Amino acid sequence: MPTGKISSKLIDKKDHFAITVLKKYREKYEITYESILFLEVSGKKFFRVLNKDFQISIPKKLLNGSVGVVSINLVDIYNKSLVAKRDKKLFVGDCMNICAFIPKKNNFWQRDFCF
Secondary structure (H helix, E strand, C coil): CCCEEEEEECEECCCEEEEECCHHHHHHHCCCCCEEEEEEECCEEEEEECCCCCEEEEEHHHCCCCCCEEEEEEEEEEEHHHHCCCCCCCEECCEECHHHCCCCECCCCCECCCC
16 A cells, blocks of 8 residues: 655656655655655556655666656655664574674675665
């Protein structure tokens, strides 16, 4: 069940489209720089993090041709600081908890997230 919809004008980049999340949507859905957005476009679901200028990139293969205004379903919003926390329990019953073993940073020194 979608949380809401974001509609915005597409910005055509070389290899992707971008949209700016307007202030009215940021206030309505409480979107901040710490937010990870779970979006749905043309039946495809994906995660995106906001850029410094509140833009989100959308792959060109998800949108057919150049569309002026696009409507994106906002499935859910996650918080980076809450997602980055690792579980303390190594085992749940007889099963191993994989999220407890994933390192905080990967080989490229970027944060990994366990969903």
